[in-house]
Amino acid sequence: MKTITVNRNVLSKNDEIAEKIRGELAAKGIRMINFLGTPGSGKTTVLENVLANPELDKSRIAVIEGDLFTDLDAQRMAEIGIRTIQLNTEGACHLEADMVEKGLAELDLDGIDTIIVDNIGNLVCTAAFQIGAHMRVCVASTTEGNDKPLKYPNMFATADVVLLNKMDLAPYTNFDVDRFVSDVKKLNPNVEIHLCTAYKNEGLEPVVKLFANK
Amino acid sequence: MHEGSVCREIVDIVTEAAALNEISKVYEIVVLVGEYSCVNESQLNFYFDIMKRDTCMEQAYIRLEKDYSITGTTQMYVKTFRGE
Numbered sequence: 001m002k003t004i005t006v007n008r009n010v011l012s013k014n015d016e017i018a019e020k021i022r023g024e025l026a027a028k029g030i031r032m033i034n035f036l037g038t039p040g041s042g043k044t045t046v047l048e049n050v051l052a053n054p055e056l057d058k059s060r061i062a063v064i065e066g067d068l069f070t071d072l073d074a075q076r077m078a079e080i081g082i083r084t085i086q087l088n089t090e091g092a093c094h095l096e097a098d099m100v101e102k103g104l105a106e107l108d109l110d111g112i113d114t115i116i117v118d119n120i121g122n123l124v125c126t127a128a129f130q131i132g133a134h135m136r137v138c139v140a141s142t143t144e145g146n147d148k149p150l151k152y153p154n155m156f157a158t159a160d161v162v163l164l165n166k167m168d169l170a171p172y173t174n175f176d177v178d179r180f181v182s183d184v185k186k187l188n189p190n191v192e193i194h195l196c197t198a199y200k201n202e203g204l205e206p207v208v209k210l211f212a213n214k
Numbered sequence: 215m216h217e218g219s220v221c222r223e224i225v226d227i228v229t230e231a232a233a234l235n236e237i238s239k240v241y242e243i244v245v246l247v248g249e250y251s252c253v254n255e256s257q258l259n260f261y262f263d264i265m266k267r268d269t270c271m272e273q274a275y276i277r278l279e280k281d282y283s284i285t286g287t288t289q290m291y292v293k294t295f296r297g298e
Contacts, residue, residue, distance in 0.1 A: 001296060002237065002296070002298060003295070004231060004237065004294060004295050004296075004297065005293070005294050006231050006293065006295065007293060008227050008231075009288050009291055010223050010224055010291060012227075014223070015288065094219075124252045125216035125219075127252075127287075128216060128252060128289065129216070153250050154250035154287075154289070157250065158287050
């Protein structure tokens with residue numbers, strides 16, 4: 001009987017593809033943003049309202065939509081004139097780097113400097129799989145309960161920006177905004193947190209700025 | 215929840231390392247996980263029992279070992295395996 005030492009990252013195959021994507025996009029002057037969050041937190045609604053902002057040049061932004069089924073989100077993006085492709089995982093609860101690589105190959109990147117990946121709604125698996133993005137934005141909402149950061153720590157610990165959506169509904173819930181903010185900061189002291197109500201286009205200026213700045 | 219994908223990778227990594235070390239029977243695989251890996255040992259072994267069929271791991275199981283010093287996005291490592 002022998003004991004063999006391996007010490008290899010379980011997701012190294014995925015992470016190597018992610019690293020390759022990240023490098024290739026950076027070489028083309030493109031940055032990719034991974035949009036994550038719970039189903040129904042408002043990821044696509046945030047994108048819809050931000051991307052419709054006249055301050056943004058829509059011709060330089062593309063979106064990769066990830067869902068289990070349907071192209072409903074890609075249709076929403078197409079309606080506002082955004083170059084989009086839809087990835088359907090048909091059951092898989094997260095996007096993996098090789099799926100994104102295939103999606104990128106289908107996407108016309110001419111003139112594009114920002115790609116947004118509207119990931120599958122999920123706080124667990126999507127956090128574990130790198131897809132080659134340069135930044136993670138997590139969308140949470142007041143109807144989910146303020147305990148989510150501590151329950152799904154990996155998501156909140158690895159996000160660069162956290163948006164708390166549906167602020168208009170906060171008075172009708174027992175959501176404790178201060179508690180939410182302090183729990184996220186505890187997990188991730190450098191994170192940016194912004195409060196918004198996406199469908200009313202309120203509080204989205206920081207995201208517009210984020211997409212506008214190279 | 216993503217144990218299927220994780221299991222597939224573990225099987226590939228151990229298959230490769232076993233061949234390299236001339237191991238034909240693997241008995242125990244130790245996977246080091248961080249506090250936030252979100253991988254469940256019994257779910258992982260549920261997938262493993264299916265995926266290990268007709269491989270050198272047919273008699274093996276996967277044991278998770280927690281290491282709280284692991285932080286960041288990479289939360290899982292195949293640490294060691296025992297075999298002959």
